[in-house]
Amino acid sequence: MSSTIREADLGASKITPLPARAAANTPVPQTHGIARNTGMRLDLGFMESVRSVNRSALERRVASLTKRRSIKADNQAAWLLRAVSCMDLTTLNSNDTEERVRRLCAKAVNPFRRDIVEGLGIEGEKIRPAAVCVYHPFVATAVDAVRGTGIHVAAVSTAFPHGLAPLSTRLQEIEASVRDGADEIDVVIPRGLVFGAKWQELYNEIVSMREACGDAHLKVILGTGDLATLRNVMLASMVAMMAGADFIKTSTGKESVNATLPVGLAMVRAIRAYFEETGFLIGFKPAGGISTAKASLDWLVLMKEELGRPWLEPDLFRFGASSLLTDIERQLEHHLTGHYSANHRHAMA
Ligand SMILES: O=C[C@H](O)COP(=O)(O)O
Numbered sequence: 001m002s003s004t005i006r007e008a009d010l011g012a013s014k015i016t017p018l019p020a021r022a023a024a025n026t027p028v029p030q031t032h033g034i035a036r037n038t039g040m041r042l043d044l045g046f047m048e049s050v051r052s053v054n055r056s057a058l059e060r061r062v063a064s065l066t067k068r069r070s071i072k073a074d075n076q077a078a079w080l081l082r083a084v085s086c087m088d089l090t091t092l093n094s095n096d097t098e099e100r101v102r103r104l105c106a107k108a109v110n111p112f113r114r115d116i117v118e119g120l121g122i123e124g125e126k127i128r129p130a131a132v133c134v135y136h137p138f139v140a141t142a143v144d145a146v147r148g149t150g151i152h153v154a155a156v157s158t159a160f161p162h163g164l165a166p167l168s169t170r171l172q173e174i175e176a177s178v179r180d181g182a183d184e185i186d187v188v189i190p191r192g193l194v195f196g197a198k199w200q201e202l203y204n205e206i207v208s209m210r211e212a213c214g215d216a217h218l219k220v221i222l223g224t225g226d227l228a229t230l231r232n233v234m235l236a237s238m239v240a241m242m243a244g245a246d247f248i249k250t251s252t253g254k255e256s257v258n259a260t261l262p263v264g265l266a267m268v269r270a271i272r273a274y275f276e277e278t279g280f281l282i283g284f285k286p287a288g289g290i291s292t293a294k295a296s297l298d299w300l301v302l303m304k305e306e307l308g309r310p311w312l313e314p315d316l317f318r319f320g321a322s323s324l325l326t327d328i329e330r331q332l333e334h335h336l337t338g339h340y341s342a343n344h345r346h347a348m349a
Pocket residue numbers: 090092133251252253254287288289290291320321322323324
């Protein structure tokens with residue numbers, strides 16, 4: 001697979017980095033190659049101004065994006081490889097062990113069988129998940145297993161998945177994960193702060209988490225399936241970004257409803273509004289229940305159409321997924337063997 005094909009159809013940027021206000025804040029610290037979000041004061045007026053979202057309008061937009069998706073069959077393999085590059089390969093199970101984490105890391109280091117690598121012509125090209133994502137006790141094992149590969153290690157900290165522990169305990173967990181070598185920290189917010197509209201408290205907590213992360217990347221998980229309304233999702237997204245989140249993330253994978261495209265679209269619109277206000281590019285991570293190659297293409301198209309090319313890069317977009325890689329591998333195999341059944345073609349069209 002040539003790089004021409006790989007880049008085919010990924011499109012041009014809709015947003016030109018970097019923007020006035022961020023540029024004026026020089027020197028802007030860099031993280032993962034982009035200007036780090038230094039946040040802003042909690043601005044309830046700004047939050048209110050961008051909170052209005054209409055569920056049926058979001059659903060219509062999602063329907064039109066997924067229906068007229070224009071990825072040509074020849075380009076699908078390139079898009080699926082892009083999905084892999086934007087993946088946090090995850091294991092977050094109650095029965096996780098060091099051995100299981102080592103196997104996950106080995107899969108991240110060598111995600112495809114040799115015949116697939118050769119068939120696609122991607123030998124020597126490091127197409128790998130951007131990160132592995134594990135519970136705190138397995139951070140050191142993961143760091144050891146991916147050392148030297150460029151794969152990041154993300155820890156879910158802060159009493160995942162509910163965030164229901166004293167703040168001091170949650171901050172200590174972040175600090176311990178960073179000490180063990182995690183360079184990305186996925187934190188959860190206590191959903192009760194959203195229900196109580198305790199925006200200042202939520203903001204303050206996330207600012208403390210940001211500090212506890214040090215140089216590590218901060219991804220803030222909203223638990224959107226628990227938040228009841230799109231208004232809550234928008235407001236929580238804004239608070240997280242104002243408090244200095246590098247990424248906002250939909251779900252833990254443990255809620256009864258996890259990542260959905262309309263709610264994801266609302267968060268993406270919040271990212272756009274924050275960008276227009278501050279100039280900072282914030283990443284987005286849908287997570288939970290994304291397990292098919294087809295679903296990954298829907299998300300990539302949404303990012304490209306709503307935010308543009310920069311959000312097809314792992315610095316600004318990640319899937320949190322435990323089983324997506326397996327289905328992508330299966331689809332790439334079908335692509336190579338030409339054994340696309342009518343069903344496969346339909347599913348991927
Ligand atoms: O953050 C990642 C999620 O926990 C993964 O969820 P999943 O197992 O449904 O792919």
